[in-house]
Amino acid sequence: MTAFIAKRLLTLFATLAVVSMLAFMIPYLSGDPVRNILRARSPDPVLDPAAIAALTEQLGLDRPIYQQYWEWLALALRGDFGLSFTARTPVDEMFLSGLGVSLSLSLGAMLVALLIGLPMGIVAATRPTGVIDNVTTFITQTLVALPEYWVGPLLVLVFTIHLGWLPSAGWDDWSSMILPTLVLAMRPTAYFAQVARAAMFEVLRSPHMVAARARGLSAWQAIARHGLKNAMLPIMTLFSLWLTGLLGGSVIVEVIFAVPGMGWLLFESVLNNDVPLLQGALVCIVALTVGINTLSDIVTALLNPAIKMPGKGA
Amino acid sequence: MTATDISILPDAPISRHRSLLMRYTGLNWMIRYGLTALFLLLALLIATPWIAPYDPDAQDLLNKLQYPNAAHWLGTDQYGRDVLSRVLHGGLFSVSIAGITLVLCTAIGTAVGAISARQGGLIDETLMRLVDLKISFPDIVVAMFLIAALGSGQGTLIIALTAIGWTPFARMMRNLTLEVGTKEYIEAAEALGCSQRFIILRHILPNAIGPIAAMAFLRFGHMLIAIGGLSFIGLGVQPPASDWGAMLSEARNYMDAMPWLAIAPGLAIFITALCVTLVGRGLQAGSNATNA
Numbered sequence: 001m002t003a004f005i006a007k008r009l010l011t012l013f014a015t016l017a018v019v020s021m022l023a024f025m026i027p028y029l030s031g032d033p034v035r036n037i038l039r040a041r042s043p044d045p046v047l048d049p050a051a052i053a054a055l056t057e058q059l060g061l062d063r064p065i066y067q068q069y070w071e072w073l074a075l076a077l078r079g080d081f082g083l084s085f086t087a088r089t090p091v092d093e094m095f096l097s098g099l100g101v102s103l104s105l106s107l108g109a110m111l112v113a114l115l116i117g118l119p120m121g122i123v124a125a126t127r128p129t130g131v132i133d134n135v136t137t138f139i140t141q142t143l144v145a146l147p148e149y150w151v152g153p154l155l156v157l158v159f160t161i162h163l164g165w166l167p168s169a170g171w172d173d174w175s176s177m178i179l180p181t182l183v184l185a186m187r188p189t190a191y192f193a194q195v196a197r198a199a200m201f202e203v204l205r206s207p208h209m210v211a212a213r214a215r216g217l218s219a220w221q222a223i224a225r226h227g228l229k230n231a232m233l234p235i236m237t238l239f240s241l242w243l244t245g246l247l248g249g250s251v252i253v254e255v256i257f258a259v260p261g262m263g264w265l266l267f268e269s270v271l272n273n274d275v276p277l278l279q280g281a282l283v284c285i286v287a288l289t290v291g292i293n294t295l296s297d298i299v300t301a302l303l304n305p306a307i308k309m310p311g312k313g314a
Numbered sequence: 315m316t317a318t319d320i321s322i323l324p325d326a327p328i329s330r331h332r333s334l335l336m337r338y339t340g341l342n343w344m345i346r347y348g349l350t351a352l353f354l355l356l357a358l359l360i361a362t363p364w365i366a367p368y369d370p371d372a373q374d375l376l377n378k379l380q381y382p383n384a385a386h387w388l389g390t391d392q393y394g395r396d397v398l399s400r401v402l403h404g405g406l407f408s409v410s411i412a413g414i415t416l417v418l419c420t421a422i423g424t425a426v427g428a429i430s431a432r433q434g435g436l437i438d439e440t441l442m443r444l445v446d447l448k449i450s451f452p453d454i455v456v457a458m459f460l461i462a463a464l465g466s467g468q469g470t471l472i473i474a475l476t477a478i479g480w481t482p483f484a485r486m487m488r489n490l491t492l493e494v495g496t497k498e499y500i501e502a503a504e505a506l507g508c509s510q511r512f513i514i515l516r517h518i519l520p521n522a523i524g525p526i527a528a529m530a531f532l533r534f535g536h537m538l539i540a541i542g543g544l545s546f547i548g549l550g551v552q553p554p555a556s557d558w559g560a561m562l563s564e565a566r567n568y569m570d571a572m573p574w575l576a577i578a579p580g581l582a583i584f585i586t587a588l589c590v591t592l593v594g595r596g597l598q599a600g601s602n603a604t605n606a
Contacts, residue, residue, distance in 0.1 A: 011443075015450050026463065137344075141595060145587035147539045149546040149559065150580030153566050154573075161570045249452035252543045266455065267547060270462045278462055282455065290450045 005298055012294045019286045020076060023279040024069050034061060037085060037275070081280035086272045091280035094265060099284070101171055102254070102261035106246035108181040110239065113188035118235070120189075121196025122223065125204060136193060143190035152183045152256040169258035180257040184250055188242045195238050199231035206230070233300065240296030247292075248285030342599060348592030355586055359406050368396035370403040371554065379572055388578050392568060400561060401578050408557040409586065411468065412537040415475040420530050422476070423483020424522075428514045430484070431491035442488070445481045453478045457544060466549050474544075475537055486529055490522040524597065531594030535587035542583050558583045 034055045038047050056062055075081070081091035124136035159179065160168040167176045203209060204227065212222040251263035258264070262285060269277035358365070367387075374394030382389045388397035430441040448456070460474040494500065494517065503513050542559030544550035551557045558579040565575035 011446065014443075015447055018447060019451075022459070026459075137595070141344075141588060141591050145535055145539075145584055145591050147542055147559075147562075147580060147583050147587070149543055149562060150576070150583065153562070153569055153576055154580070157569050157573055157576075245452050247452075249454045251454045251458065252547060255547050263454075266458055267549075270458045270549065273462070278459075282459060285455055286451055289452060293450065 001301070004301055008294050008297055012290050015290050016283075016287060019283055020073055021069070023076075023282045024072050026279055026282075027275045034059070039273075076279075076283060081283075082276040084269075084277045085274045086268075087274075087277075091276050094277065095262070095280050095284055098260060098262040098265045099288075101259060102247050102250065102263065105171075105177070105180060105184060105250060105254070105259060105261055106243055108177065109184035109246060109250075110188060110243055112181060112185035113192050113242070114239075116185075117189040117192025118196045121193040121198075122200050122228075122231075124193070125197045125200035126219070126223070128201060133197075136197070140190035140193045143186045146186055148183050148186065148253050149256060151186065152179070152253065155179050155183065171257075171259045171261075176257075180253050180259050183256075184246060184253045188246070191238060191242065192235065195234055196231065199234045200227060203227045203230045233303070237296065237300060240292055244289040244292045247288055248281075342596050344592040344596030344599070346596075348589045348596060351585070352589040352593060355405075355589065356409075359402065359409055362402040362406050366396075366399040366402045368399040370395060370399045370556075372396075379568070382574060389572070389574055391564070391572075391575055397575065397578055400556065401558070401582050404557045404561055404579060405582055405586070407551060407555060408538060408541055408559070408583070411471060411475075411541055411551075411557070412534060415472050415479060415537050415541075416530060416534050418472070418476045419479035419533065420483055420526065423480040424487045424519070424526060426480070427484040427487025427489075428491050428518060428522075431488045431495065432510050432514060432518075438488075441484070445484050448477070448481050453540070454543075457540070458549065461544070461549050467552055468555070471541060471544065471550050475540060478540070479533060479537065482529060482533065483526065486525060487522060490525060491518050494518050494521045528594050528597035531590045531597060533594075534590040535594070538583060538587050538590075 034052050035047060037055060037059075038051060061068070079092045081095075083089065084091055084094060087094065120136050120139070124133040127133055156168045156179065159166045165175075166178055168179075170176045171180075200223075204223075208226060208230075209222055212226045213219070217225065248262055248266070250259075250261065251267050253259070254261045254263040255267050262281060265277060266281045266285070268274065269281055372395060374390065376394065377386070377390055378392055378394035380386055380390045380394075386396050386398065388401065391397055391400070426441055426445075430438045451459075456478050457474040460477060461470055464470045464473065491514075500513060500517055503517060508516075541550055541557065542562070545557050545559030546563045548563065551560055553560070561579040562576055562583075565572070565579070568575050
């Protein structure tokens, strides 16, 4: 177990090291960073050579690259990614506020997905290939195939423009959170239903369920007392995967509903070629993703000693 | 390997792909309806240059923002362009980019997975750590990073989506290869001195083709939606070219007065994605049933 945890932590740090290097390289990938900064600051296409020389020295770009990387990394480890080129505010502040917003959006969506997806999957598993099972399959397929950027505007059309019940954008009070949360919950709902169905299907056929029924428990009692607990492991893994996926990956929903979360910051940074913001967003999103997934792997392994360790056998 | 491990049932005959496909298609409603609708859609898209009633870029400002009517079945947009023609041409764009990406992902992923599993050792370790590394990034973050680095456009779109999409194939193919690799006929082939290439192409690939095909169909839907999404936020297909996502993005500004402008391209993405996903799920169920 210690070896397993050590290996996971090693992978975690290796991933972060690679990501930090990638993030550091960003300004060099899209041409000369000095010119890019000056272009982002002023609309004037002709750049002053004196300004270029001054900024090169100011940013320390005349020094060897490894030295620059170490200095950047030392600051980044303290959460200092510098000032955003366009907003002129510290990236870490923008990022923390974005993280709060994205976290509540993702957790809300996951809650909706769990509340709808799990019962759907469990009921479907009790009667495989029955009517309910087929309807569930159809609903989950539909949810997977629906693009968020289509459903989002259509919901706005109905609930904002025609009914006037909910605001179309922003992230101010609970009413503005409903539409983005629902749209973001579509896909995880489908996956939770599918995984819950598969897990339950397995559990229902296992000997301990037969034993529980033989002891005189009704089907639903057996499911509630013995089935759910055993079906929870794959669902927990899926939960952490989706949570991390949504945290940084809800770009499109955040853009549609003008939600000032991490995805929106990422989008803004790409659109404006805002290098410090992009670097900060990239490092923090990946750090969060890897951190949460590593934690969930370790917790899963601790909960289930029978789990097959990766690297041992297939 | 002990004697009890030896399966009583023979493996599915590898030389009869066609009969295998027929067996799959006979299996369930998802494949039947999904494939039928998909063929119809593809036929429509392939025939687009001949059947589209108008030039998709031809502006006709006298007839702009028309309701669906006899001359324009899906109406016209803010520049008087025929929406039906634009949906058809945009679809050709979306679906072919998704198709190219998917072929690349399947080829790269399958090759990496098979080589990784057959070679083992350092090669396996390196390739799988690469896969792990990619999985620690949310897909759209990888795509946006590459778009930021390479600039937006169709080429970048294909590169970005391939970078996102090859890893699930690699993981799956690696597992399938390890599974098939324990079979006696692989041992026999090795004993006969067959090359790794021969073993992979003639023994492993045919046995892995079912699950790989299922995954390819499932991923096709993801690709299509991802392409539309990136185009929707302006980072995908660049004007004057236009796909379903870009059409939706334009249509948003006319949402209240002209909702059908948004309904047509969105419905097109939804139906196409639904068809391929249904086929994929059907194949998945089919290959599970035959493996069991």
